[in-house]
Amino acid sequence: xxxxxxxxxxxxxxxxxxxxxxxxxxxxxxxxxxxxxxxxxxxxxxxxxxxxxxxxxxxxxxxxxxxxxxxxxxxxxxxxxxxxxxxxxxxxxxxxxxxxxxxxxxxxxxxxxxxxxxxxxxxxxxxxxxxxxxxxxxxxxxxxxxxxxxxxxxxxxxxxxxxxxxxxxxxxxxxxxxxxxxxxxxxxxxxxxxxxxxxxxxxxxxxxxxxxxxxxxxxxxxxxxxxxxxxxxxxxxxxxxxxxxxxxxxxxxxxxxxxxxxxxxxx
Amino acid sequence: xxxxxxxxxxxxxxxxxxxxxxxxxxxxxxxxxxxxxxxxxxxxxxxxxxxxxxxxxxxxxxxxxxxxxxxxxxxxxxxxxxxxxxxxxxxxxxxxxxxxxxxxxxxxxxxxxxxxxxxxxxxxxxxxxxxxxxxxxxxxxxxxxxxxxxxxxxxxxxxxxxxxxxxxxxxxxxxxxxxxxxxxxxxxxxxxxxxxxxxxxxxxxxxxxxxxxxxxxxxxxxxxxxxxxxxxxxxxxxxxxxxxxxxxxxxxxxxxxxxxxxxxxxxxxxxxxxxxxxxxxxxxxxxxxxxxxxxxxxxxxxxxx
Numbered sequence: 001x002x003x004x005x006x007x008x009x010x011x012x013x014x015x016x017x018x019x020x021x022x023x024x025x026x027x028x029x030x031x032x033x034x035x036x037x038x039x040x041x042x043x044x045x046x047x048x049x050x051x052x053x054x055x056x057x058x059x060x061x062x063x064x065x066x067x068x069x070x071x072x073x074x075x076x077x078x079x080x081x082x083x084x085x086x087x088x089x090x091x092x093x094x095x096x097x098x099x100x101x102x103x104x105x106x107x108x109x110x111x112x113x114x115x116x117x118x119x120x121x122x123x124x125x126x127x128x129x130x131x132x133x134x135x136x137x138x139x140x141x142x143x144x145x146x147x148x149x150x151x152x153x154x155x156x157x158x159x160x161x162x163x164x165x166x167x168x169x170x171x172x173x174x175x176x177x178x179x180x181x182x183x184x185x186x187x188x189x190x191x192x193x194x195x196x197x198x199x200x201x202x203x204x205x206x207x208x209x210x211x212x213x214x215x216x217x218x219x220x221x222x223x224x225x226x227x228x229x230x231x232x233x234x235x236x237x238x239x240x241x242x243x244x245x246x247x248x249x250x251x252x253x254x255x256x257x258x259x260x261x262x263x264x265x266x267x
Numbered sequence: 268x269x270x271x272x273x274x275x276x277x278x279x280x281x282x283x284x285x286x287x288x289x290x291x292x293x294x295x296x297x298x299x300x301x302x303x304x305x306x307x308x309x310x311x312x313x314x315x316x317x318x319x320x321x322x323x324x325x326x327x328x329x330x331x332x333x334x335x336x337x338x339x340x341x342x343x344x345x346x347x348x349x350x351x352x353x354x355x356x357x358x359x360x361x362x363x364x365x366x367x368x369x370x371x372x373x374x375x376x377x378x379x380x381x382x383x384x385x386x387x388x389x390x391x392x393x394x395x396x397x398x399x400x401x402x403x404x405x406x407x408x409x410x411x412x413x414x415x416x417x418x419x420x421x422x423x424x425x426x427x428x429x430x431x432x433x434x435x436x437x438x439x440x441x442x443x444x445x446x447x448x449x450x451x452x453x454x455x456x457x458x459x460x461x462x463x464x465x466x467x468x469x470x471x472x473x474x475x476x477x478x479x480x481x482x483x484x485x486x487x488x489x490x491x492x493x494x495x496x497x498x499x500x501x502x503x504x505x506x507x508x509x510x511x512x513x514x515x516x517x518x519x520x521x522x523x524x525x526x527x528x529x530x531x532x533x534x535x536x537x538x539x540x541x542x543x544x545x546x547x548x549x550x551x552x553x554x555x556x557x558x559x560x561x562x563x564x565x566x567x568x569x570x571x572x
């Protein structure tokens with residue numbers, strides 16, 4: 001099994017793909033911060049923010065709907081924000097009775113809820129675009145340039161490298177469990193549901209312990225192999241990042257656009 | 268529990284980043300001192316292990332399935348500082364690559380799921396190091412359960428302080444769900460540790476990285492555990508009280524005069540109204556869970572040769 005289903009990079013030859021990873025990271029974070037700083041109900045500014053996102057999508061050759069299709073991942077979390085509907089004082093919109101409590105939805109609560117969901121939705125899409133248009137090692141390298149400690153970026157690089165290897169290992173473990181978990185139709189291996197659940201939790205725990213030992217022993221071999229190839233405690237890259245004039249241009253345009261939409265949002 | 272971007276206010280995100288950066292700074296300087304270059308591939312592969320181990324699922328109840336979160340397990344097997352770095356890497360990749368958690372709020376996610384869980388998990392485990400196997404496993408189970416609750420509690424508090432969620436609803440919902448998730452976490456952590464103790468006891472022995480943490484961890488772990496145990500029932504039963512405390516301490520400036528019209532005498536019926544009774548209730552809850560974890564640990568032990 002090839003578990004490169006994890007890789008979120010989409011190979012395309014586009015202006016956004018060629019952009020310096022550092023610029024892409026900084027602009028993405030500035031974009032998310034700018035969304036957070038916009039006041040509730042700044043619809044014009046939200047629309048401009050969305051336009052910015054669409055422009056970036058257009059530059060990426062991935063299609064305008066690309067980020068939209070993947071943007072529902074943060075939606076379940078909106079459930080936590082639903083509670084804000086009932087907690088902001090304002091004019092009463094409607095009221096309902098549920099589980100012994102009266103819930104009152106106010107216009108201010110609704111405004112706040114919709115604003116939170118829009119902000120979060122825009123931010124998630126920009127992050128999706130960043131990862132789709134930047135190779136992960138370049139991304140990690142960019143974070144290193146942005147002063148993230150080397151030990152962390154190295155761990156992250158290793159995590160990414162061995163994620164695929166260990167996922168294959170997990171898939172083998174899961175397949176082995178499945179092939180040994182047969183039961184005749186209508187026959188329950190264990191009458192007592194609680195004992196059965198405990199048993200299954202123990203099997204999962206044994207698998208986790210097994211995976212731990214395999215990973216631990218593998219890391220030894222990896223270290224020895226690295227030493228054999230001249231590892232001195234530092235990872236090197238051929239991909240030296242050099243800022244081109246197009247990078248500076250994109251950064252400047254993004255900064256102007258973000259300042260402009262902040263201005264619109266506050267007027 | 269991964270908070271997406273823009274669900275926390277800028278101020279709360281920045282406070283969380285500050286705490287996270289300071290803690291990670293200490294963790295990095297400590298690991299640089301005590302660990303050699305050999306440990307770097309080890310920590311990287313262990314981070315991938317936590318990530319991959321989260322895919323091992325098992326049925327819980329009603330068609331839902333549980334899986335490992337790994338904070339306590341990472342802390343116990345790798346030691347506190349390395350555990351923190353490993354969990355940080357896992358959460359960073361979840362946020363960066365899979366958009367499971369935002370970028371600007373990543374500081375909060377690392378704090379909730381990577382730092383507090385490790386400190387609590389390690390502290391409680393460290394307090395019983397050198398004891399019998401069953402004591403160790405019981406402590407690990409309780410630590411795993413509490414670490415999940417600690418993360419859920421912190422997440423709810425951050426959401427509430429950001430004005431994104433209503434305390435009266437988010438605390439009971441989050442703590443209720445995560446009390447169950449935490450049971451799964453406890454069972455799997457105990458079983459995994461029991462497996463490692465059986466096959467490679469040297470990895471968890473007196474000489475291992477996990478035994479090297481200072482005594483201070485016990486204090487830190489017990490303090491965080493106490494905070495969770497005392498604050499959770501208080502916040503569930505008496506959210507208005509917590510809100511008042513926050514206003515008094517200046518966390519919330521908007522002195523909204525009770526704007527909501529959820530029934531005013533909102534209390535959880537079977538808990539009393541005084542803080543004392545809610546704390547007692549919390550303590551009883553912890554004892555019950557400890558007993559469950561202990562029994563589960565016993566039943567997991569029975570097959571041992």
